[in-house]
Amino acid sequence: MPEDEEPRNGVSENARKNKPAPRLKRRRYAPIKIANQIPMRRRKEIEKALGEVGGSPTKWSRNSGTKNHSFMRKRIKPGTIRHLEYDLLDVEIGESWPVPISIIHGSRPGPVVTLLGAIHGDELVGPLALTYLCGPNFMGPDRVFDANSLAGTIRIVPIVNLPGYRRMIRDFPDNRDLNRAFPGNPDSNTTSRVANRLWKNIISTSDYIVDLHTAGKGRTNIPQIRANLAHASTNRIARSFGIETILDSEGPKGSLRRVANEHDIACITYEGGGPDEADPESVQIAMYGTINLLRSLRMLPGYPSKPRFRILASGSVWIRSDQGGLLDVLAPAGSFVEEGEIVATITDPEIPGVHHDVVSPIRGLLISSATHPFVNSGSPIGHLLPVKRGVSTLKRRLDEEGCLIISGSDGEPPWRDDEEIEDIAVFGEWSGGSPDAEWGPNHSNEEEDDS
Ligand SMILES: [Zn+2]
CATH class of the missing domain: 3.40.630.10 (Zn peptidases)
Known part of the structure; x- marks a missing residue:
């Protein structure tokens, strides 16, 4: 068979x-x-x-x-x-x-x-x-x-x-x-x-x-x-x-x-x-x-x-950018946002000093947000679930930043046992003279240690 x-x-x-x-x-x-x-x-x-x-x-x-x-x-x-x-x-x-x-x-x-x-x-x-x-x-x-x-x-x-x-x-x-x-x-x-x-x-x-x-x-x-x-x-x-x-x-x-x-x-x-x-x-x-x-x-x-x-949820709203430029997300994924709340701002390096706010069209939970700062007009920058009822229940599970505390996220990560963690010293010298010296073709030995 x-x-x-x-x-x-x-x-x-x-x-x-x-x-x-x-x-x-x-x-x-x-x-x-x-x-x-x-x-x-x-x-x-x-x-x-x-x-x-x-x-x-x-x-x-x-x-x-x-x-x-x-x-x-x-x-x-x-x-x-x-x-x-x-x-x-x-x-x-x-x-x-x-x-x-x-x-x-x-x-x-x-x-x-x-x-x-x-x-x-x-x-x-x-x-x-x-x-x-x-x-x-x-x-x-x-x-x-x-x-x-x-x-x-x-x-x-x-x-x-x-x-x-x-x-x-x-x-x-x-x-x-x-x-x-x-x-x-x-x-x-x-x-x-x-x-x-x-x-x-x-x-x-x-x-x-x-x-x-x-x-x-x-x-x-x-x-x-x-x-x-x-x-x-x-x-x-x-x-x-x-x-x-x-x-x-x-x-x-x-x-x-x-x-x-x-x-x-x-x-x-x-x-x-x-x-x-x-x-x-x-x-x-x-x-x-x-x-x-x-x-x-x-x-x-x-x-x-x-x-x-x-x-x-059986439906959602995409928040899109109406401008091009670089995005600064103020309300990350997980945020509960009000109608009209600013969720991100967009600036254009070619026109310094000017910025545009992106506001949420409706009250709801942001379940997704953009991670790449480059946006064009029409780029999706947030995915929102409109929440009409149960708002007070939901708000009781928001952290100080207004983000949903998801079940299973509180507490120690289950796969890590603190008692098992040992401090280990590593001796030697940095290849090329600094920790990032070998990173990429344009990096020289004079690079900062932390980048
Ligand atoms: Zn996949």
């Missing part, structure tokens, strides 16, 4: 179709605080989808299938962790692009959850979060990911687009976007072949998928979930991530989450921070949310954390 037709780990037919086991009572979700960000028509669609599927996790059974988890002809026994390599391309000679995959197969039955990072090669928050989760602080006996206490299977691919990652670019080497190529085609272009192989071997054999991203070039996003809330099991994991901002949309054509949902596989996208950076808060919240999600699926022991409120 080809891998893609293998029974999913004994997942019952009911579970696969996302129906509750008969003896489980249907349970509705707890009321939500700020549901009115979603229009009535969409709310009805979502309520209908949730009514068809119970709110409780399904009872999983392995009676019908093998107890081993099978991946690419390798068998992973219950209660074990394996670190394998997966070839993105099926070739006998030339580049096969092997990527690391870690599989934790629990000793108890449960769903298959796949965690993916860097489908875009320059988005590093996912790879960092997943690498930490695969490290010794989180994986192994008596850790969060302990195969002996785990129910179900977790598959982790920290860097999907490894060729793009090595080149520090978003796309694959054939300049195509993997996240617009699903489900792919085995006879088409390189990216489409990769998409199709991932689809067959990893995506279609998953019950739940978490796809970790950042904003695109020149922007940064506050940690947020993007999900089709009218897909019931996707709705459930979107909420279970435990953060405040959820954008309700189907996703672009060919995107992993849209195509997964079309095949009734739950899939959410997390976005936090920007490309080419390792925003620690976004990394921490990605880890926090992933663990929350696995706890609410009852795969990991412990209770999931829940946010004080959720903004379920």
Whole structure:
């Protein structure tokens, strides 16, 4: 039997179709605080989808299938962790692009959850979060990911687009976007072949998928979930991530989450921070949310954390520049801004002394802002969720600068233990005479030490 037709780990037919086991009572979700960000028509669609599927996790059974988890002809026994390599391309000679995959197969039955990072090669928050989760602080006996206490299977691919990652670019080497190529085609272009192989071997054999991203070039996003809330099991994991901002949309054509949902596989996208950076808060919240999600699926022991409120948004406003020049952002991503509030100023080095203010057209939460100072008329400089109700609830979670404190961001980063940190002296001399002497062709030995 080809891998893609293998029974999913004994997942019952009911579970696969996302129906509750008969003896489980249907349970509705707890009321939500700020549901009115979603229009009535969409709310009805979502309520209908949730009514068809119970709110409780399904009872999983392995009676019908093998107890081993099978991946690419390798068998992973219950209660074990394996670190394998997966070839993105099926070739006998030339580049096969092997990527690391870690599989934790629990000793108890449960769903298959796949965690993916860097489908875009320059988005590093996912790879960092997943690498930490695969490290010794989180994986192994008596850790969060302990195969002996785990129910179900977790598959982790920290860097999907490894060729793009090595080149520090978003796309694959054939300049195509993997996240617009699903489900792919085995006879088409390189990216489409990769998409199709991932689809067959990893995506279609998953019950739940978490796809970790950042904003695109020149922007940064506050940690947020993007999900089709009218897909019931996707709705459930979107909420279970435990953060405040959820954008309700189907996703672009060919995107992993849209195509997964079309095949009734739950899939959410997390976005936090920007490309080419390792925003620690976004990394921490990605880890926090992933663990929350696995706890609410009852795969990991412990209770999931829940946010004080959720903004379920079905629309947004882009704030654009009406002038060209250099941008100075006054209200960064995460700021709650009032109508008419100045969010940025623009100056032109060619006309010193003149500046233009950019004001917010409406009251709301800035979920994204520009990071590149160069703007033209029409450049997007902020992405705003209009917030009409629940303002006082939201304002209680603002810090001194008026930025939203996102659940999971407070406290020590979970992967760093202060007692383990040691001060280490390094002796030697600076190459070229100063720390930055070798940086770039125009830098001489006379450069300042700090730049
Ligand atoms: Zn991305």
